[in-house]
Amino acid sequence: RDLLDAGVRVGLGVDGTASNERSDLFLEVKNALFVARGRGGPGAMTARDALRLGTRGGASVLKRDDIGSLEPGKRADFAVWRTDGLEFGGADDLVANLVLSGPHRVERLVVGGEDVVRDGRLVNADEEEIAREHRKEADRLWRK
Numbered sequence: 580r581d582l583l584d585a586g587v588r589v590g591l592g593v594d595g596t597a598s599n600e601r602s603d604l605f606l607e608v609k610n611a612l613f614v615a616r617g618r619g620g621p622g623a624m625t626a627r628d629a630l631r632l633g634t635r636g637g638a639s640v641l642k643r644d645d646i647g648s649l650e651p652g653k654r655a656d657f658a659v660w661r662t663d664g665l666e667f668g669g670a671d672d673l674v675a676n677l678v679l680s681g682p683h684r685v686e687r688l689v690v691g692g693e694d695v696v697r698d699g700r701l702v703n704a705d706e707e708e709i710a711r712e713h714r715k716e717a718d719r720l721w722r723k
Contacts, residue, residue, distance in 0.1 A: 590637035
């Protein structure tokens with residue numbers, strides 16, 4: 580919050596398993612919200628402020644005007660989550676609930692205008708095979 584208030588460009592990102600085992604930007608959004616509130620109290624940051632750090636904030640840090648928001652002429656990268664599950668049953672603010680009750684499995688993910696995830700599953704890859712190979716390689720590395 581202090582950096583934002585000072586006018587510093589602040590964005591969030593995920594660089595892989597070194598920082599976030601799920602490679603889930605929404606966990607970073609949630610963590611940014613909790614850290615800001617832990618340091619500055621419950622009014623230090625809203626869920627929308629934190630979400631903005633993971634979208635427009637990241638684009639701003641990279642000095643990119645072709646990403647970060649859904650607008651004509653920008654890259655069509657976006658994610659869709661279901662909001663009809665039990666964890667959303669009493670939510671009056673779906674955005675805040677999405678941030679606070681996550682992580683959630685992505686229902687649809689579009690990158691560069693192409694579906695990467697549809698109906699919660701990878702479109703062009705076998706998730707079970709990837710998981711098997713990942714476990715095999717992790718086991719190999721742990722043995723070294």
